[in-house]
Each structure stands twice: as C-alpha cells, then as structure tokens.
Amino acid sequence: MRRSQMLLPTLREDPKDAEIASHILMMRAGIIRKLDAGLYTFLPLGHRVLLKVINIIREEMNRAGAQELLPPILIPASLWRESGRYDIMGKEMMRLQDRHENDMVLGPTHEEVFTHIVRENVQSYRDLPLNLYQINTKFRDEIRPRYGVMRCREFIMKDAYSFDIDEAGLEKNYQAMREAYRRIFARCGLEVVPVQADTGNMGGSNSEEFMVPSSVGEETIIHCRSCGYVANVERAESKREFSSSSKSMLPLEEIATPNVRTIEELVAFLKVSVDRFIKSLVYKTDKGFVLVLIRGDFMVNETKLKHVLECVELEQASEEEVLQITGAPIGFVSPVNLKQKIKIVADESIPFMRNAISGANKKDYHLKNINPERDFVWDVVADIHEVVEGEKCPTCGEVLRSYKGIEVGHIFKLGYKYTEAMNVRVLDKNGQSITPIMGCYGIGVGRTIASVIEQNHDENGIIWPMSIAPFHGIIVPVNMSDSRTVEAAEKLYQQLSRRFEILLDDRDERPGVKFKDADLIGIPIRITIGKSFAEEQKVELKLRRLEEKHLVPLEEVEKVFEEWYEKEMAPYLL
C-alpha cells in the first residue's frame, strides 16, 4: 500500500481523553477513532490488525473442532425471558422495540440464541458433541466506557458454546478450548495467565479467565509464586486459621465515640488494634436487606457475598435505610440490639472473636466486649472476605501476591443452566431423553489488540509482533525529490509486495516525520533508502524492536527481508 493513498491519520500529540498507553497509541497511530462514548471505528491500519487476529482465532477454533456460524445480533426478548435473564441483565443490555412494538435485545452475549439453535436442530446424542462459535459484534451499555477499545459499548467478540451429553464430554471441550486459547494468544504475541474465575450471572461452576498482567488492568489477580495458585480476587481464597480465644467474656459496655465512624478513626481514637473490631455493614439486595459482619482488618468481597445470598443485585444501603433498620447512622451499626430483625451473614472470622468492638446502633456510641453467640447470633457464616497480598495460599500456605490484569478471554463450564431453562432435550444411546450440558468460551478481539500494544510498545510507539502487524515491512525513501531514490523505492516495493505486505511511505515529507511515523505505527521491518544508497547503493534495514541497523546492497534486500521475516514470525508459528 502506498502511504500517500491510505487513510492513516497519525497524531503528534497524545489525545486528551486517552489515559493508557494502548489507547493513546491506537489513537496516535491512526488505528482507531472515537465516534461516541464507547464507540470506535477501526481505521484501515487497525482493520488490517483486526482481520489478522480474527483469522488466528478462526484457524485455532476450527483446528479445535469448533464450527463457525453467524446468528443475528438482534434477539427477540422472548428468548431472554425463557432463560430468566431479561429482567436480570439491567441497563447494560441494550433494548429496543421493533415497528410492531415487539421487545428486542442487542445481544451482549449469546447463550440463549445458541441454546435455541441447538434445541431446534439437534435430536440425538449422535448430533453431539458440538462446539459452535461466532465472531460477531456485541453490545454492552457500560456505565463508564473507558480506555478506548478496552471497555467499550460495541465490540467484536468470539464466543463459543459447547453442548455435550455428559460432564466428561464438557471437560474434553473445555480442555480443547483451554489449549486453543493458549495457542491463539501465543500466536498474537500476547502473554496471558489462565486464572481461576468467578462465574458471575452466567451460572455454572468451573471457569478460568485469560489475564494479561498489566498495571492498567481492571482485574486483581491473587497469585502464589510457590505452588502456582492463581485466581481472580473475586473468587480467590486464602488459608485463614482462627483459634478460639481463651480470654473470658467481659460484660457489654457502651462507650461514647462522638463523630468517630470509620475503623481507622476508631483505631486511632480507642487505641486498639484493628482486628478487635467487627465491621457491621447493611446491604440492600433483591432478596431484602442483610447485615454483613466481618473482622475489622478484612474487606467484604461482594462477589462471594452475592453467591452466599444467591442474589443478583447488591449494594450498600443508604444512610436513611440504615437508620431505619438499625436505629443508628452508618458508622454506628452493630449486630447487637438491631431495631429491625434482618438476615445476618458473618464472615468466618466472626465466631472466633472475643470481647470485640462494634457500633451501638446509637449515634456517637460504640459497644465494647461484644461476644458472638452471647450477644448476637447469625443466620449464615461463610468466607466472604476479599483476599489481599500477604495472606496465605489456600493450597500451599505460602505468601500470596497480587497484581493487576486485563481479561482477554474467559472459559466457563456453564452446566445445565440454559439447557434446562430452555428445555433442550436429546435422546441418549438408550433412547432416553436427556439434557445436554454446556460450556461457553469468549475472547474480546479489540481488547486483545489493545493488550498486545500494552505489552509491546516503547516511548516512540507500537512494536507489533510480526504475526498481527498491519504490514510486514515499511519502505522509507528519505529524499522524494531524488529520482534514483524514488525509483529504487518503487522497485523494492513492487518486488517485496509480491510476497509480503509492504507500506511504501511515498509522501513528500521530511525524513524525521517519516521515521517518527514508522516507529509510531510499529511496522516490524523498516527499509530506509537514504544517504548510503546515494553513496554506495546500499539500503538500511532495521527491526522496529531493535536499535541495530544493517546496510544491505539493493539486490540482496529481498533475501535479507525474507530471512528477517521468517525469524520474526517464527515465535508465533506454533
């Protein structure tokens, strides 16, 4: 492609609303442009990368035995009502009515549609297993779209859904996808870590996220260097040992704590260590209000809490609601002497506490010497705490670390949730009607590309892995007014384009502009036709990722280019 003919608007300055490297560079390198909040266009340079990533995904999915199809994006609400998710999905799911006032949905995910397709077209165990996928546009009306294509409202996703007659079959499909994902990300030049994950409102039991370790990631990963345990903080566990106290129970005592509300303030005010406090938090859920208790040095993990409560919506209650239920404002709540009786969920840490401190359900007062069981009882005790760095590994007991990550893929064992809700039945070998078991497997395509840039850039721009680079090489004729330079560039362009994807920077721009742009857009191999060409018929070859420059006689360029290309491509050919 000739640069002069390409829509490739590079920017010298960082755009104002871009915060992270990939977003900044995708804007600056003319890869994407914003149309509206969370809505981006892939410009021609970006589209070339998009097609390559899609192609890698398609090849590996097919290799793993999955079959591609293309269902509609627009889905009748009836299917979502059947699964029970129409009301659960909330505002993130985009909804509309058609001209006949039928409720429709823009698919944020496609469990219902694929389950329906299988229900309509599969009768017997002989038709299974199936692993069906699409590479298609999805819509999620994120409340705060950000970071460019990392978290946007319209995006391309590969999502696959497997159907098996039994758990052994599902396990096989799940492992095949796990391996396919490993290959896909490796071929894209992306380092990922499969991490144990929560299953969210997808339902199901077994799930891993493919995480790109990155300081700009929105996920927190808990990791044990010793045994390799790794999990999303949403579902991470730790080894917690609590022992019963031998101290005797002291009588309850009310203490005045005027305007002292937070644990930090209390620790400072009462000069008592933080693990002596009981945090008492009122939550509002779709199943009613609940009082949640946890030791002062722990934080509540709301994902775990949701599972314990089997609820969908969960948020901290408002000041008013707390006042009504407990009789006290936030900060002075206690499980002792609640005004209204509500469900109490206690973290595992609670039963072992002795002579603890919490609110008094009375403004500006706390209670000392609270003793669980003596002074209050709970309805449920469970692990609802959020694991933090420094806790002990649940597997081996060594110290846990945490780091941030970007979720680029997700594999799930969904179980029978959708096939049961939507009444999918097939005949097994014995002619018995059974319900198939499902898995689902997703990859965010745009987010994968952004993550590659997060991992592969320097202060000058992107450094594309050869496998997904928009062009393999870029030819930079330094002096466009020198006819011999132009001629040589043109000849090389013709020659190399026969087998490689080449960008010819034929613009009449200063060399500095051309070099800056070449670095910014990150083409793996740069061929410069400059001073050495005039002097000794040599052109300069340089890898974007290395500093070193090589002078090569014009007639040898093709051979050297091919060698370099193969060497650069090798790591991504699995």
Added chain:
Amino acid sequence: MRRSQMLLPTLREDPKDAEIASHILMMRAGIIRKLDAGLYTFLPLGHRVLLKVINIIREEMNRAGAQELLPPILIPASLWRESGRYDIMGKEMMRLQDRHENDMVLGPTHEEVFTHIVRENVQSYRDLPLNLYQINTKFRDEIRPRYGVMRCREFIMKDAYSFDIDEAGLEKNYQAMREAYRRIFARCGLEVVPVQADTGNMGGSNSEEFMVPSSVGEETIIHCRSCGYVANVERAESKREFSSSSKSMLPLEEIATPNVRTIEELVAFLKVSVDRFIKSLVYKTDKGFVLVLIRGDFMVNETKLKHVLECVELEQASEEEVLQITGAPIGFVSPVNLKQKIKIVADESIPFMRNAISGANKKDYHLKNINPERDFVWDVVADIHEVVEGEKCPTCGEVLRSYKGIEVGHIFKLGYKYTEAMNVRVLDKNGQSITPIMGCYGIGVGRTIASVIEQNHDENGIIWPMSIAPFHGIIVPVNMSDSRTVEAAEKLYQQLSRRFEILLDDRDERPGVKFKDADLIGIPIRITIGKSFAEEQKVELKLRRLEEKHLVPLEEVEKVFEEWYEKEMAPYLL
C-alpha cells in the same frame, strides 16, 4: 470436515413459510435457520459460503483501491440529525435510547458515519481520493420481511463511500466500482445486469443497480433488446409522442354514471377507448395534498412523482380526504370544479388531450368533453408515468420489454448532499477550501448468496459454483459397515483434504439418504465409494451439475479431482 460432526440439519420437506427456491433450499440444505421474522442464522454450511463471498468482495474492493475499515453499527442520532435524515427515515430505521437516554440508531446505511470520519481525518486534497468500505451488519425494520435472507431485517452489506475533490475523480471511482462489481458477481457465478436506477432518498444524480434477472425478483426492469437501454421501472423512460388534436373542443357535458368508478368500468359503460379518460388521483404528501392527472391508459410512477413533488412521504388520500377536497368520492374526481384548490400535477400526456372524460366531482357523475387549459390548469407538467412493456425505447424507439430482477448491488453518484450538509471541507491545490464530492456503493451479501441459488439449482437441490461452494468435494462411502470402504474413504479424505475442502459423509445412513443430501447441499464434485470399489477398486466421480459418472481407480482420484477442480474453478478466476 466429517459430516457426522457437523451441524448440518437437512430437511426432507419444504418448510411451510418458504415460497421461493432459494429460501426453500437454504432452509432444506441447512444453510440458514430463522430466529424471528426477518432474522436468520447462517449455520456452518452457510457460513462457509458467506466467508467465501465476503472474501471475493474484499479482494476485489482492495484491488480497486478501496480501503476497509470498521465503524460502529450503533450511531448517535446527532449525526443523522446533521444530515437531515433522522426524521425522514421513518420506521424502517431502528432506534433506541442508551442508558443515559441519548437517541441512537442502528445503521441502515452509513453515509453519515463515513462522511463524519472523513470530516475528522482529512484536511487536504492530498488526502483524497479515498474510497472507504465496510463489510458489516445492517438493520432495516422491513414492514414485510420475506423470502428468507432476500429481504430481512438484519443483514450483512458491503458498503463503500468515495470522496473526491471533483466530478472527474468521482467518475473514476464510480467506474472502478462498476468494474469491481462486475468482477465480484462474475467470481460468485452470478449473472447480473447493470440497470439505470432511481436515486431514492439517498440524493444524488447518477446511479445503477446490479440486477439478477429472476422471476422472483421484486424489481421490474425495462429493457430494449435493440439498443441495450435498461432501467429500473422506477426511473425508466419511454419515447412518447403526443400530437395536438385537430378536433374542435365540444362543450362540457355532465353524464350520469351510477356506481361506475374505475377506468375499466367506465370503458365498458361508455364504450369509449381508454386513452380518452383522464385519471384524477388525490395524493397525500408531507408537502400537502396534490391532484395527479394521467391519461387513462397510463399508470402513475410514484417514484417519479415524488421527485417532481420533492416530497418524502406519498400515499393515496383516503375516501374521506378525497370527499373533503373534491366534493366527490374516489372514482368521480376531476380537475374541473374542485371544491378546494390544491396543487395539480399533470403527466405529459394530459395537455394534448381533447374532449376527454373524467369525474364531475359529484357522486355518480362524470364529465365529457373536458379540455385542458380551457376547463382547468395545472401547476406542473412532467413525465410521471410508469413505463410498461410495449412502449418505445427512449433511445432508439424500438419496443421495450420488461422482466423481473433481484437487486444485489447498487452504485450511486451521491454528489455533495452529505458533504455539504455535514460541512466537510478540504483545501485544494490553491489553498482554497472546497467541498468533496461523494459516491456510494453497496452489495447485499446474503442476497447475493440467495440469488446464486436462484440461478443455480435443480429439482434436487443447489448446484454451487466452485468459487463459493461450501466444500469442493464430498466423499460418500456407500456401505459404512464394510471396513475396506471405510478405510478407502478415510484415506481419500485425508489425501484430498491436504489441498481441498472435503466433506466426508461418514454417517451410518442408507445410500439414498446420502445421495439425496449430497445433491441437496450441492457440492460440486461427488466421490462415491460403492459397488465398483468392492469389485474393481474403482470409485465413482460425478459433477453435481452433470449427469455423467466416471469410474476412476482409487490411486488416480487425486489427479482427476484436481483436474476437475481446476476446470470447474476456471470460469470464476478472472
């Protein structure tokens, strides 16, 4: 691919709601499935065809110098308000509000978005010409979706938009697209005719549709065999010669015509030839009511009428409205003595009429001896008639024919409509700010596939052109319980799959079922391993499109297959 592992649900019976061959066969061959009215899933077999057609389109668009990008499907209404189309598009455009109650649109076409992208990223004549395209999902809420993917509500379209600094540039882009379309359809094995077309509410001046002649087409094409003139009836013209009558004008005369309303009834009742009547029709438009006059033997072409009136909405007025305006019910309307004064549009045929007959604006009465100019005047005279078979060619005067066609592509010279409305400015060579000129170019991908089937099928099923066939060959082992047959099939499958796309029908089904299915899904080359194999180690090769069968020794199959493949592919390699 092994048939036993593929989601390929063929149907023995024609589905009830399918009327035309392509819809019936796409359902029966397991190519598509309906999700909801006008919403279809491409199943794996169909998806393979889809990818091949998309690939051909992409190759030819790139070859013609167009650049692919991918804008969002979801578009802020503000862009549509800028162009002035937000209110015009009506219910066919799907609309929704996002969580912040912003009005959004699901793109039915993308002029606004591409114009916006160019406005934001192009500054100078040096950045032009550009021809930008997408292959993306579109939404149009058709009032009556039908014929499967022929007319549906969600569909894949290739749409391109060109931007040039002047008309000469546009002409070049337009011709490049015209040639690309010729190549695309030829490579897909589709015979098309470029037909002069109306420009609809797209605006613009010059436009051609690529039509597939077909009895199930929804478009009518007017054609001259002699000079090659060909146009969509919406814009077709004819040579009409009207001469002034030498007859003297007779006095107006009211005649009783009780319950005689239609032209046919009048002709029978008054025993006067049809061309003596003036049809007087009241239309309701977004610019008010209008009385339309046309000679009794002509029909009104509402597309032409819309252009004359420069209106968007147009429909015949209701009985009540007609009564109010004319004083008479429908059937007795006349331009003479209208109750209310409204705009009158007369077809070119009207001024030449002498002593004509029309209504009397009075129930059960008509007027004889109406003479234009003497008895009424008009506001506009124009060609608003619909050309029919038998009229004279506007170019050469020979007899025009008509036939039905399916529109699969459309190329337009849009002119300045969008660039002006959306204020796109670039600097020309002299540093002057100018407005670029646009073209737009669309192909319906699903409709192209359906049209290929309309042109390529027999009573047994589809006959795919090699270029877009889902598989190149199908291997049918007749007796799956014969281990030597199975072994030979497997060996051939492995051998041929190295270079070709092969479907192995490894199901344990009766031979009749397998042959019927092979014909139905229309794979170009069939390899049968049957009786001749057991007897003399020969397998049978047969082209789907021919009756002839060839017995080939097992070891020669690959060579023969390759020869056949190349021969079958040749017509589509341009």
